[in-house]
Amino acid sequence: MYYRRRKIYDLNHHRDPKVWEGVGVLLDALATRGTSDDETDDECKHLNRDGHFKTVRHIDMGYLNPAIAQIWKSVETYPLSLRPSCGNHSFKHLATAHFDNKRMPIPGLPMNFYDPQWLERAPARFQKQVTAVYPLPVLVGHHTSIIRH
16 A cells, blocks of 8 residues: 555645645655555455455554544545546445554654554553654545536
8 A cells, every 4th residue: 555655645746745745754654564554355255245346444553543544545535647547446445444453553653643542551662752743634535626517
């Protein structure tokens, strides 16, 4: 997901450079360890009733601020290519998240990048590595600005 989101960032940064700069900061800070937060269902156990299409479920890593998942959701609404897509349909996304607490939290992020309840329970040595608050970008989904008749 990191490389996909980086490509979306590169292609759409011009739309609102100030907001997308914040998305770039998130990408740089979280890198591949903090942006791979989606999983597809296995071939043998499709969650989607239509067996031809896989289903994507969000993975809650437990330590990241839930607002970051919403930012990634908005990023995913932006085009990945300059050419219109004429390929397969996108995967169905489930609203419920799968919780994965096995991932090691990334130390040294800004305080507001962490889930507040998680950070409160984190070991003191981890809390000492937390940096100053960095404002999270407010990114409106691309499809919300399209008017359909």
